[in-house]
Amino acid sequence: MDLLSIYAEVSKVNSIGSILSWDQNTYMPPGAAADRGAQMAYLSQISHRLITSEKVGKLLGELRKVELDPVKSAMVREIERLHRRKTAIPEDLEAEIAGLEPISTQAWVEAKKKDRFDIFSPHLTRMLELKKELAEKVGYPDVPYDALLEEYEPYTTTGQVREVLNRLGEELAPMVRKLADFKADNRMNMKWGKYAPEAQERIYTSILEDMGYDFGRGRLDSSEHPFTIGSNDDVRITTHYMLDDPRPALFSCIHEGGHALYEQGFHIRYKNTPMAEFCSLGIHESQSRLWENIIGRSIHFWKHYYPLLRGAFPGLSNMTLEHFHRSINTVKPSLIRVEADEVTYNLHIIIRFEIEIDMIEGKLSVKEIPQAWSDLYEKYLGIRPKTDSEGCLQDIHWAMGVFGYFPTYALGNLYSAQFYNAMKKQHPDIERLISEGDLRTALVWLRANIHEKGKLYPASELVKIVTGEHLNADHFIDYLKDKYGTLYNVYF
Ligand code: MG
DSSP states (O other), rough: OOOHHHHHHHHHHHHHHHHHHHHHTOOOGGHHHHHHHHHHHHHHHHHHHHHOOOOHHHHHHHHTTTTOOHHHHHHHHHHHHHHHHHHHOOOOHHHHHHHHHHHHHHHHHHHHHHHHHHHHHHHHHHHHHHHHHHHHHHOSSHHHHHHTTTSSSSTTHHHHHHHHHHHHHHHHHHHHHHHSSEEEEEEEEOOOOOOOHHHHHHHHHHHHHTTTTOOOEEEEOOOOOOEEEEEEEEEEEOOOOOOSOSHHHHHHHHHHHHHHHHHHHHHHGGGSSSSGGGHHHHHHHHHHHHEEEEEEESSSHHHHHHHHHHOOOOOGGOHHHHHHHTTTSSSOOOGGGGGGOHHHHHHOOOHHHHHHHHHHSSSSOOGHHHHHHHHHHHHHHHSSSSSSSTTSSSSGGGHHHHOOOOOHHHHHHHHHHHHHHHHHHHOOTTTHHHHTTTOOHHHHHHHHTGGGTTTSOOHHHHHHHSSSSOOSSHHHHHHHHHHHHHHHHHOO
């Protein structure tokens, strides 16, 4: 198919961009930043021209009249969606957003450092205008936010997200209040000792290998913020080592490992087609959260791995398995999203989702954001930030023009619980297997049901096929009630 050979070019250009971006975030000297920006802009121009070309439009028109098998038909559906979206966005609008991004990000860095929202607000105001314009150009079924959400969670509407997040918020807020009454017990204030990065790397590498991460097609490096990049035969992850606490790097390795297993798990014969790409960001995040939280923070997992961890780190010699397990599952309302536990985390997302919608719909002006932010933290978590740096300036997303991304983190949590529940139905003994160090059974199930499906189905259909149910918050809420009810000995 001619269309697939053009798409293969787009895909190759994008994968070159991934490697440049990996380099930028790991080893690139600072002096190369401007050149790298120009290289990335050039690549995105090539890929934009390829996908919006008249030839692609013509080929899509012809294919519409042909009967296709399900795989080809899914490929055409996805290429058509991308073609439609990219064609609808005028080149000068896209260029202005791309040009504003580094300036606005730089202003955000300074604003966060100096705790001065006014340094960032003019750039955010402009970015918001451009994104609203983009939403109008792209079009939407119901509200402008749909058009922005589509970039990250295609075929899912703002209304659907709102429905599940509303239910989640109603359940979580009282749960968090109840759990927060338990003062972190003294044992949690223990000194963690010292943890050499080399020793950490050694043990996290072996855990990643047990999970099934293929180091022959991947690698582990360190960077300021952990991330996963690449696809198929080149999928790289990073982590950030702390010298006085092994937990952050440990869990970011398991989290990024979950993302990486997904990217390594597509059918290689579909390489450079949409069938060897992730379904949606929510589904992507379900893979990282399932490994990090549902498996990685479970007592079953640590029954097997804690002796190994304690053997590697003398600093843990006085900590029992139960203490360690409690220390990785402490629920506490906090101001910073990226440091939040798995229960309160979703409230951070609900707050951002509400603010983003009001911004896009013009109900909230940029200068009103700090106040709205603090009020929502008070409402959902019972705490107020003292500064904007620990409030509305904490995340980079808006500076980069990324609106509609935050909800995918929460959707990932919901999908992860739905998938795990379906996995347990097929493997009722999965927890025993995990406690014996068998992580393969979980991976094989994920491969067959999610990874190998690529973009065959939209997320909403995938979850229906795999679990028999639509996207919902029930399984995640049950999972939290069960786990934290037992851990804290409370009844929800
Ligand atoms: Mg992630």
